[in-house]
Amino acid sequence: MPYEIGILNFEALLGPVAAAEDALARLDERVTRSDVGQGFAERADFFEAVSNMWVAGELVHLEDLVLHDAQMDVRAPSHELVIAHRIVRARRRASRNDPGWAISRPGIMAFAGIAEQEDELSSTLRRRGEGRDLETDEHDALPPELAEIDEVLAETSWLVEAVPLGTTRTRQPDLIVGELVIRDPDWDESERISEWLEVLRQVERFPATLAAAILWDAWEHLEPLQRQHWLGQVLVSDFLRSLGKVQSHLLAFSVGLREMPRERRRARDRTTRLVAFLEAMSATAATGMKDLDRLTLAKRQLERRVVGKRSNSSLPAAIELILSRPIVSAHMLAKAAGITPRGALNLVSALGVREVTGRGRYRAWGIL
Template sequence: MVYDSSGLSINDLFRPVVAAEDALARLDERISRKSDLNASLRRSGGGLMRENEGWIARSHFMDACNALWLAGELVHVEDLVLHDARMDIRTPTHELTRAHNILRVRRQIAASPPAWALSARGIASLRGRWINETIPQEIVAEPVSASEYENELKTDAENAFEDELARFDALLDRTSQTLLTPSNVSHSRGEGRLETKSVSEDVTSDGDPLVYDPVWNEDERIGRWLVVHDMTRDLPPLLAAALLWDAWEDIEPLQHQHWLGSLLVSAMLRERGKTRSHLAAFNSGLRNIPRDHRRAKDRGTRLTAFLRAVETASIANLKEIERLGLARIQMERKLKDRRSTSSLPGMIDLALSRPMISAGLVARELKVSQRGALNLIGELGLREMTGRGRYRAWGII
């Protein structure tokens, strides 16, 4: 089944498209202007105003939690921040692990070139797949052995260490070959030998049929979605993003990574130059849209809901940047008459870069004691977020 948008009435989408375009453009321009100001301040040796960088770091955490909320799962931002810093206060849940995976994927897309995420290599990497590339035989260089003179210069410890590395590389190569050719290995009790039974006929192109539906065919569905992506190249960026988002919801290319669709749509906006300074995070806007509109039978209603979500999220993010800027100004007033070796400036940057912080996180990042971290938090007057006696967390309200 091919995603068909030929019967769509564009006239009903003009106003939502213009409103979403305007809000998103103002947000990206605000972040870009702040980034240019930071660059000029760095050149002049002045202070930095990094509330835009703080918002970008926060947006990754918030969008990851909102993506799982749309999927019907709840992950607390506090747990995600601590899990990302490897300071979990309890055993990570499956939902928390998925949220951290979304967080890492967002950071990977934001740190990569704009066109990487929608390329064949990018999509395969984001899905956790390998791209088999055939290397011409004439390009592969033969291993060059070290000369006798170089071997004489090396000590016995260095030679033993290199031999150990060579054995480790060989073990990794055998492990990679085993993973690429799955098999069932069982021991025979009677003769004590290994019996290998191939299960390639039971493993589909998507994976183990116990986990993946054999008739789903993710590769074919992604191909259909990429056809829609090619058909929308001549449309305005936000209208193309709405169609791509709706096509992803309709086609459902991936069985266990449905959240990847919104990230690919954000990558498309970045590739088209609509968001040059940040990776769009519109899951917070979709969270505020009623499910009856997001899942409506009418395609026009679904597209309008997405455009409204982009507008709502952009306006809310502009307010968040303003709030972080005011918070920075207020906290920087307490830097007066401080010595140059004070940890308070770093504490301000840390508080702006994460939705929540804990005493342990401050101590680890700023290389201070737990008591010193609590003193820094008290000096800034941060608001406590948890209200608990143990595992307390603070943030900017």
């Protein structure tokens, strides 16, 4: 079902739009001019991932996410933790590219892992052996041993399906059982993405925050991707960056969205949902300003402890890591500074960073 913008209730939307525009402009200016802007942007990726999962009804601990990103898990990662880390990596990928790349069709397809154009060979492989009798170039032919193994695998793959006695199957079906378990064959992701991109084209004439709210609501309504619904938040943040509203970083608006009651985020009335999203952007900006103040004050306090130290001290590297991660462990500090874990504990003691775990093993410190 296509998403229609229709007639908007500007009387109810005008106030929240103005407040969100002003709040985001102030936040962007602060982050651009701040000495801790880079660390703030990196920390925002983790806070956004955790809040995004919270809004979706899943709980992911910030500590586990940071350690998983550093490949220092203390336990086997859960399914929710893996998804949260995918959000972090998606935000980093969008930040590395030019503004607006993520909301383009090639960008969305790259995030979703959908290949729009397939050559004959990839199409043959996707059909798992169908059409393998087609003529191939002499230089592209497989060695006899590999070709024989490939043929045996293609033939024995049919054994997983029940075939009535006395019948012979000559063609593989378009869908297999495993495909039906994880994907709906009637869910046309490419078509739904096209519908969302059409909404993107229509909202270009609106104010940036109102356009972002409509895009978020359209993503929730259309649900273009079956298994990556969280991607919508990344795309909306990149949309604001492409318009120059928040150029310094990708806005972590799920941090503010989690403060909105679910009854407002999922209301039947679209105006209520749009107002909730606009207020969420204002709440995100307010939270970001407070986080900037904490990081700026912490940076000044930590830099005082570096005064008078030798030029090859590991303290500056430790400070940079502490300001760019919500929490750090001894092994993370040791890896960043190129020292031993015992030396990392000495750095923490010298910097006087607050411990956030309160336990004997797997201790962590940070600025929260």
